[in-house]
Amino acid sequence: MEQTYEACYGITHDDFLSLQCGTNEILYVYDVYTYAKQLSTSSTYGCVHIRQSATYNSTECCHYVNDTEDCGMRYYGSYFVHYCVGINTCTNQVAWNSTLNVCDQTVYFSETHYMKAFYNCIPSSNILDICSSDSTQGNPVYIWNTNYPGKQGDCSSNSGCSCRASSSSSGMKVNVLDLRLYNYVTGDCQQQLHITDGSTEFVISCTAYHAFKRTTVYTSTTSQIQLRFDNVFQYGYGNLWIEIESTYFV
Known part of the structure; x- marks a missing residue:
């Protein structure tokens, strides 16, 4: 609200x-x-x-x-x-x-x-660290980077962390609340969010910059998706806060 x-x-x-x-x-x-x-x-x-x-x-x-x-x-x-x-x-x-x-x-x-x-x-109970082994239920639920609102840690500690979301309806919306991924000075994107939806893989990179602007970036076609945060930046940087909501209710 x-x-x-x-x-x-x-x-x-x-x-x-x-x-x-x-x-x-x-x-x-x-x-x-x-x-x-x-x-x-x-x-x-x-x-x-x-x-x-x-x-x-x-x-x-x-x-x-x-x-x-x-x-x-x-x-x-x-x-x-x-x-x-x-x-x-x-x-x-x-x-x-x-x-x-x-x-x-x-x-x-x-x-x-x-x-x-x-x-x-x-509600903090609806928010999970993408590297956490915990689980939660709700609509919507939220995923953010380790240390949020601080920066993501270096790649040696939490690169490739992933989580799985499922819905009793036919699909889900993935909304970005905060996306500030690290784009190296040469233009190489050092951090990416991968969304696997059945046989489809959707990649969100540094160019999809949404600093505190709630934006729908993906709508799934199945009832289960996987989110994976890849980080190859050597030092701590980047922020990620994602909202996942069932399309049945929206």
């Missing part, structure tokens, strides 16, 4: 995105937006670019209403996502973007003044 958190940019103790999941859940942050209100809210509600008082009208100034009242854009400062995925709670100070060339600056503030994060809380 989608969850959101909004907060204003400023210097008070409340100007933070504070994301929190349950005790046995893991954060997956998939989008962060910065927004600016219309200039008229300055006189109506006291909205400003930098909040400096705890008495600020957060309900009106730090809350998305619609695309007419609020002008927004994705925030590409990746630390918000990188530092929040794969853990239970995360707090980061709100940042801002210039609205130049995005918002009509005769209508909206020239800088955004609040942020909104979109995230899911995923």
Whole structure:
């Protein structure tokens, strides 16, 4: 289920995105937006670019209403996502973007003044290390690399790790939540994910880069698939987080 958190940019103790999941859940942050209100809210509600008082009208100034009242854009400062995925709670100070060339600056503030994060809380019991011998049941289930949210270990310790997924229905979707495989400076892909589906083998390489963008990369034609993560990089690098869901339910 989608969850959101909004907060204003400023210097008070409340100007933070504070994301929190349950005790046995893991954060997956998939989008962060910065927004600016219309200039008229300055006189109506006291909205400003930098909040400096705890008495600020957060309900009106730090809350998305619609695309007419609020002008927004994705925030590409990746630390918000990188530092929040794969853990239970995360707090980061709100940042801002210039609205130049995005918002009509005769209508909206020239800088955004609040942020909104979109995230899911995923049960940790449904997540497995691809190198683990453990098993789990559910729809969906999740597979990630050893050490996630840290980097995959070197190839001597966990290259070629694999797992098998099965469904009572006719097929499954393989969705990438986070895919940042190591592409060597010469252009050689050092890490690959192999999906074996009956007699078909599908390979996901470094060019299929999906950093925190939930993307369906494969839909199986059978009720059982195998995932294998090949790693020939000598040092620890690369991240992988996969979601597998039964097509019967989606």
